[in-house]
Amino acid sequence: MKKTKVLFAGHDLKFARIIMDNLASKPTYEIRTDEWTGHNTHDEEKSNECLNWADVIVCEWGLGNAVWYSQNKKPHQRLFVRMHLQERDTMYPFSFNLDNIDKIIAISPYVYEEFYRVFRFPREKMTMIYNVVDTGHLNKPKVEDAQYHLGIIGICPQRKRLDLAVDMLEKLWQEDNRYKLYVKGKMPQEYPWVWNKDEERAYYEEIFARIDNAPWKDAVIFEGFGDVSEWLSKVGIILSTSDFESFHLSPSEGMASGAYPVILNWDGSDTIYPKQYIYSSVEESVASVLQFNSLEKEQQKEVVVKAKTYVNNRFSVEAITTEWDKLISKSSLQLNY
The missing domain is CATH 3.40.50.2000 (Glycogen Phosphorylase B;)
Known part of the structure; x- marks a missing residue:
């Protein structure tokens, strides 16, 4: 079975760690991380290596990481950007290449509506998956x-x-x-x-x-x-x-x-x-x-x-990672066509 290569990229991955670990435990996924040193600072050589490796990219936080990956993503790849609330008060989302982003994931209904209100992301590009609790x-x-x-x-x-x-x-x-x-x-x-x-x-x-x-x-x-x-x-x-x-x-x-x-x-x-x-x-x-x-x-x-x-x-690991599995599995099917 060919594994889907999923990359998580961002400066602070603590809220995504449980999701990453759970997906890594499944036989269908291979997980890597591109850990940035700040909102807009990273090892570009490493990021390019990760980019060339990945089938699916998950930007944890919609900051400089999401700007860079949305501007560099390859046509066959799928890109998801998970956003919390901090991003609302930054300019980074205005620099996203939305054409290269498959889904913007908000962690609550209120956050979903705030990002729509402030950035007017197309609703068809948006979804909501709650945070996960172990x-x-x-x-x-x-x-x-x-x-x-x-x-x-x-x-x-x-x-x-x-x-x-x-x-x-x-x-x-x-x-x-x-x-x-x-x-x-x-x-x-x-x-x-x-x-x-x-x-x-x-x-x-x-x-x-x-x-x-x-x-x-x-x-x-x-x-x-x-x-x-x-x-x-x-x-x-x-x-x-x-x-x-x-x-x-x-x-x-x-x-x-x-x-x-x-x-x-x-x-x-x-x-x-x-x-x-x-x-x-x-x-x-x-x-x-x-x-x-x-x-x-x-x-x-x-x-x-x-x-x-x-x-x-x-919010349990089982409930939330099922949602992530559905999202990534759907994108993986698209990658095969």
């Missing part, structure tokens, strides 16, 4: 009292709104001092592009000072960057407090682990997550947590199982 890897037993443990994954930059997560903790801790806030990810000092901006640094310094001077300061636990599966075993309430997101994996990862999701209403959140988990304010969010923790254990279990099932059905 639900099996995240499904671990919870520690005792996890239902009192809030969790937030990623607090940089400022738009992630750590302050709102802290607001929630403060109000909940005043009701019951068993509540804690676990913070997963790098600190702002570890990102020069964040810490060197006066406004960003002032924002974090104010929050850290607030925590240090609070009676609940020991209830905020900062933990470093790394695998979230073990970390989520102690988190019973997963937070999404951002001003805006393209998809935001954190709520779905938390739901897959058996955590109750609390999502502040960023644009497009209701096109990805059920409305019963989306709230318009800190006060509503706090009330939802208190209401959840007023339930009997069996009732709580029913709630989190329902959330877990939602993620398994829509």
